[in-house]
Amino acid sequence: MKLLTKVLAVVLFSISLQAAAQNSDAVKMKTFIDVLMKKMTLDEKLGQLNLPGAGDIVTGQASNSDIGKKIREGKVGGLFNIKSVAKIKAVQKVAVEESRLKIPMIFGMDVIHGYQTTFPIPLGMSCIWDMNLVEKAARVAATEASADGICWTFSPMVDISRDPRWGRISEGNGEDAYLGSRIAAAMVKGYQGNDLSKNNTIMSCVKHYAMYGAAEAGRDYNTTDMSRVRMYNEYLPPYKAAVDAGVGSVMASFNEVDGIPATANKFLMTDVLRNQWGFKGFVVTDYTGINEMEAHGIGDLQQVSALALKAGVDMDMVGEGFLTTLKKSLEEKKVTQQQIDVACRLVLEAKYKLGLFEDPYKYCNEQRAATEIFTPANRKVAREIAGESFVLLKNNGGLLPLKKSATIALIGPLADAKENMPGTWSVATDFSTPISVLQGLKSAVGNQGKVLYAKGSNLDADSMIEERGTMFGKSLHRDRRPKEVILKEALDIASQADVVVAAVGESSEMSGESASRSDIGIPKLQQELLEALLKTGKPVVLVLFAGRPLTLTWENEHVPAILDVWFSGTEAGDAIADVLFGDVNPSGKLSTTFPQNIGQVPLYYNHKNTGRPLPEGQWFQKFRSNYLDVSNDPLYPFGYGLSYTSFSYSDITLSSKTIKGNQSITATVTVTNAGNRAGKEVVQLYTRDLVGSITRPVKELKGFQKITLAAGESKKVTFTISNADLKFYNSDLKYVAEPGDFKLFIGGNSRDVKEADFKYQL
Template sequence: MKKYFLHRVFRKIAVISALISPVMAMAQGSSGDAKMDAFVKQLMAKMTLDEKIGQLNLVTSGRALTGSVVNKGVEEGIKKGEIGGIFGVYGTDYIGKAQELAVKNSRLHIPLIFGLDVIHGHRTIFPIPLGMSATWDMGLIERSAKIAASEATGEGINWVFSPMVDIARDPRWGRISEGSGEDPYLGSMIAKAMVRGYQGTNMKNSDAVMACVKHFALYGGAEAGREYNTVDMSAIKMYQDYLPPYKAAVDAGAGSFMSSFNTINGVPATANQWLLTDLLRKQWGFKGFVVSDYTAVNELSAHGLGDLQTVSALALKAGLDMDMVGEGFLKTLKKSLKEKKVTQQEIDQACRRVLEAKYKLGLFDNPYKSINSEVEAKTELTEANRLAAREVAEHSFVLLKNKAQILPLKKSGTIALIGPLADNQSEMLGTWVIAGDPKKSVSVIDGVKKVAGSGVNVLYARGSNITDDSLLNARAWFFGMKQERDNRPAQQMIDEAVETANKADVVVAVVGESANMSGESASRSDINIPETQKELLKALFKTGKPIVLVLFNGRPLTLPWEDQHANAILDVWAPGTEAGNAIADVLFGNYNPSGKITVTFPKNVGQVPIYYNHKNTGRPFDDKGPAKFKSDYIDVSNAPLYPFGYGLSYTTFKYSDVKLSKSSLKGNQTLKATVTVTNSGNIDGEEIVQLYVSDPVASISRSVKELKHFKKISLKAGEQKEVSFDITANDLKFYNTRLKYDWEPGEFIIQIGTNSSDVQSASVHWSK
């Protein structure tokens, strides 16, 4: 009954939205662009049924493998008009030849669209998205996407499978590395910035690509943090916490969406009509096209929805426009049309959307618009792009601990650089890198030697392999890839590291996850630093030398031992092409770290899922002392190791009390909340000032607090600055039991601080 009720609620909202919003006609294929409509209509009038279905077929030639299935007969398929696009390829030579086949050898000369997983850079690799989100800097994030688009288009790419905007609260899930963390507001801001960066002001521009927002929807809510697993959540949670970044991407004008692998209300996303049509198109007014994820149409059979013909028809009718790799549309839709399982209008509608995307990209005007070998040579890995990657990486690092201000390091004395990631170019780029060249990345040891200069004696010892766990080693490195291993006995490597550490003034241990230990199909039930590295750290600790951890990770790790024993911890995620230079800049104080984590770090995996904007229970636990019959654990506190928004600096920031412009407001009035932030240390620095709102009395149980605004400020040593935020009734809104987005009068608590736990508060009464 509950599922039936929710379905009725969703359908009712969709119907109402369609009646009240004039843009809903877009869902029926009308684009609002008369010139484009006329062009596409005229072209489709010439197309055969086979050619229309061919536009819905996205294939990969296998040149860049991103899955386990590779299409065959691609060249013949292009000539016959049976392929709408190719992905997983790059380079002007290959793409130019493929486009020429389509334009010169197919009957109607319809150009192909070329897609690629450009996730955090193309040739110049930026930090992984979870790391970039830690900058809280929309300008830097947008700039990274713009550079990625410029490099990708230089090789003929015009469509990128990014941004991934899935909210994720379970660090066991490997693809948490590919998103922006746990908060819907921050995630929405980043989604918009990425779309703007990729698409620019006009997708017909030679340096713009079409964004593909993924994974629609709720993919980050996979049960047990296990890849491709079921998602099941309440409607309120869905609308309040998980859907906003997708909606933000629509509002930013994203050209395409990718369906997710998971189920939603029992129906897989790829065949979910409520999701792809009622919500995305009718409620939100999305004007682009939807592509499946890799073989997701075929996998509907494993979900229990039927054979390939059945599930292909279900997906098309639900609102899916393009079938990635599986060829279910290509092989079955013609038969389904004859058997009246699909309609000609449904095939035409999907074809129209794909053709409109090509029109928006300017491919009908110039199919070769970005296929230029001279541009390719000039745009890739330029000095300017590398400098940008270095800057973004520096801003993404989060200082988790800095006991007795051991950092920044002095540019003198002897440093022992130890760990399996210290002299390792291949692990600098992180997960989901297709075209990046590890040999062109800067290792940590090279960066340290360059930045430290001749006054620092740098000693090195590997200390351990990334992991000696045979199962983890076998499953983390796939498709023939292998861990760069040192085959000496583990104890011999540790002994060498200890001997090296004893010769130094300070130990910099570069440890953590490899690139392949996070990302797609890299879920982990144990999110500690691998045991072999932990044994190394324990041995280094016994030397008595100060220890600075440089932590590589694609997810929050459980670090209670490291937090207790290390003198400093600098989380660098996976920094990208300029990794070593950026890390050295921060270690030696050329840049004062300003990053803040965008996902909560648990003390142990038993606390998962753990996130800041949780709801209270009727028996909340406040961690002030022993208690019974409260919502807590008996073996660990409820508090995380590091809360959302947390990050230290080489200086310190002091916050004043919060001042409100009014104690009571009404209706659409604006409240100004102000706090004075003082740099109370001796080093210039940047601070991300965060504003949260709590709604203690409402018609439903609300989150304990929600991020609503933030500002990044720069303060010189000793300087103070007033930081003000304008708060409106829109910041008070939430989805109620009827899924109406509105606010209710009453008391609200305005909280401003350096992270979600350390805030100053003031109350205000707001009436309607």
């Protein structure tokens, strides 16, 4: 007992020392910024709120550029989309050596899923269900970006989306608030580390706040309208998780909420973000977000700039509304000096926390730039993570894994398309470096077998669609020959092979920003290619490239094996080969539901029942909530993903049938690898609140564990459930756990589960 008391005393003393140190740092920061702000003119304060792009800056001309002139005049707080130590050092030099107050600038970039070493697109990353790997990817990205002068990333993007028509679903973590929250926290920790003042950490910016992923009709930038109950329970949690993890900044979204654009929405930016969640960092707009409120119809540039500032926005990206109108609004008493000062202070605090006042050039180390970017070690991590992100959707007859001794016909417009492998928002990638599927397969096979290649078809029959889907240097090098000639070449290759690998689907820019689709199937020209390949009688493996859930009903019915590889980064080709040949056993699980057809959208696992639910297992019943022409079921449910082995689950054992007050219970299952090779399984825990003061979802993810089992091995997996796991926001927006009956589900996806019942009592 005495020993325990001593240990507790040491822990408490350590905590008190940390708290004292943090308080001391906060006092030092406040004192420093107080002194600085007393020296600043109004124009210089407004300058700190201005974030232009770095469009006209080239090496050696920073001082003479238009932006260079503004920096010298104290009219720029930071820049984004500028990279390389040489450029950033030159621009920073103007700020700290040629401006009056020598205030350093902050440099941001869209480091979304890696820097030069590119990882899977975020939607693919979310299918890993391993927070250690998610954090590791963000850590590598932060190390590389900071080595190249960047100290601020506009990531993570945590918008919940249940509409795969929306192109930016590729940038997020899927449809579930719990999984999205876990990933948000892991990414913030990966970027920012434990000490933001270190030169290998960067400030994170969670986006797009808020509800951007719920845009009507899946059309980008569109209106969002939902109840507060839905907001708090289903869409806001990942943003809050990022705030709780200490994220340094928040980006406002483009959409309106409650009829008010998010960029001017005081409820979001002040009431929720600051007053309810306690956020202490700064808020930046998205690209021209303030100016775009004019088109929304709530005022001219001066009016909307004032509205944004009063709502709680601190930094204006590109539009310069703050820079050019707030002085006049202050004179007209439409904004206050205090509002300007608060915004300026928050931007300066971010720079202080990054250590830029102490050393403005701390991210400008040429040695780091030469040795820490796109290293063999980083590429090895990227290859491992890519392989973990793939989801095996179908594998009839154990067609996969393939034998390296086989003759393989690799066919499809994505087969030799290295520029497309990194996917959307890979702005720092050198497109000469990614590994194509063709390169990866040839490297893996070596002299053991043969890899034959033909393109088979273009991406789409419409050249304009292909052009829109291959922007930013990601051309598929369109084949201008007649489609019959291109197809015949592929069929001739297929006739010589033991197996066909068809690399088809979307190109990298068919998803992402402003890449919404009204038809989310594989383009018709590629479907025709698949049909022709299947008619040869050769076994066909579909390697699917996609930035969203696709409608694959026909493919699922006819193609024996389907592996979804998303867009998996610079090491894509090698990682795909690893999985196709069984060197890596696929273990990815879907973070989004795949619909049977576009008419089912939005479709998600944690829906609510209607008053007339369709009985389970039925397709249609008159006067029930269903369709005439398709079942309510998804093609592939949330959490789904196959392996080259199989896993069986025992019944659930509960430590008690009742949770009382603040106590907890445990739920245990035994998971067995029933196959003949080692594999990983994501064991998923769901609950259902059977009776609530408001209607509750049919299932909610509450926990998961990714485990590794050798062939024949069994392992007990235990989850702890407390009243914290049962809480939700009620109609008064109070976060409560209500007493009553609950169901608990454990399984390998949201559909195929074991069940148990328990009660919660106050």
